[in-house]
């Protein structure tokens with residue numbers, strides 16, 4: 001048998017990937033499965049960005065670049081932070097990695113010692129706790145109930161901070177809930193953080209541009225400039241620009257941290273794809289008008305699914321401020337029975353039922369640290385979403 005490292009005991013494959021795999025198996029067996037488990041826009045990368053990549057290939061931009069980003073891309077990121085977020089970084093404070101994921105990973109690996117604590121508001125993006133464990137840290141999850149709009153409160157933050165706390169991770173708008181922090185909500189958290197100088201803040205602003213009903217995006221380093229020197233503001237092109245496959249993420253933060261992240265990256269993956277970096281320059285310096293159009297489509301889909309779920313006896317759903325996920329409660333389904341007599345005891349049982357009976361793949365809330373809920377991504381075609389809602393309603397109606 002192959003002997004694996006002890007650290008592998010600390011991680012699981014991403015549960016969203018596990019559901020997708022099961023759905024794919026059912027598809028291969030001939031079932032029509034609607035996948036609502038993957039967080040990926042169904043739109044194409046905009047034309048001007050694809051063209052920039054093609055030009056980069058033809059111009060020979062196919063070699064190693066500076067490890068943590070080309071000067072052109074770093075300049076575009078500096079300008080983006082200034083223009084859209086009111087943050088002033090210089091190029092030595094910018095890091096570019098292979099997706100937002102690598103940037104977060106580098107930051108945690110560069111800073112965590114064995115036993116260091118990282119505060120993670122739950123529900124959380126599935127990768128945070130595992131990344132923290134891999135880096136030798138201890139994830140400290142803090143429940144953020146629906147009654148608080150799934151947001152971390154100042155009191156809950158204060159209660160979670162210890163002398164060992166190294167990071168607070170803030171993701172807004174959130175995957176999986178779509179909940180967003182207003183500037184006022186961030187202000188309240190900043191006041192607590194100002195009293196706890198040992199705590200750094202990692203913001204995951206990946207869904208900044210995907211927002212609804214005039215939700216006003218804010219990021220904590222801009223809300224409280226005194227926190228900027230211990231905040232890593234993370235973002236990326238994957239979601240806003242429909243560039244998930246290009247693998248470009250970036251961050252702005254304190255220069256010594258940025259430098260350490262580059263050292264780590266130089267001993268793992270080296271630079272992100274040169275062609276993708278050229279594409280990201282076009283994304284960050286180009287027009288943003290396609291966003292309003294796409295957000296309008298996302299909003300229509302959000303409202304369609306919200307109405308459908310809230311009409312089902314046993315489900316209820318809060319309206320998200322951004323991102324492209326719904327996180328409905330299935331508390332009313334717990335304890336009901338399937339036609340074969342099996343009891344729905346957990347949200348995982350409920351998700352299994354929706355997949356087996358209705359052929360709809362969703363992710364149980366327990367995967368994100370809050371049960372009983374489930375997450376759907378509405379970044380899929382309107383027709384498929386309508387069909388999925390019909391199937392979910394039909395499968396729910398079979399539970400007694």
Ligand code: PLP
Pocket residue numbers: 039098099100101102125171174175204206236237238244247248249
């Ligand atoms: N952060 C959040 C909250 C996400 O949902 C995702 C992608 O699903 C990422 C980070 C990772 O983004 P990337 O694909 O750029 O690595």
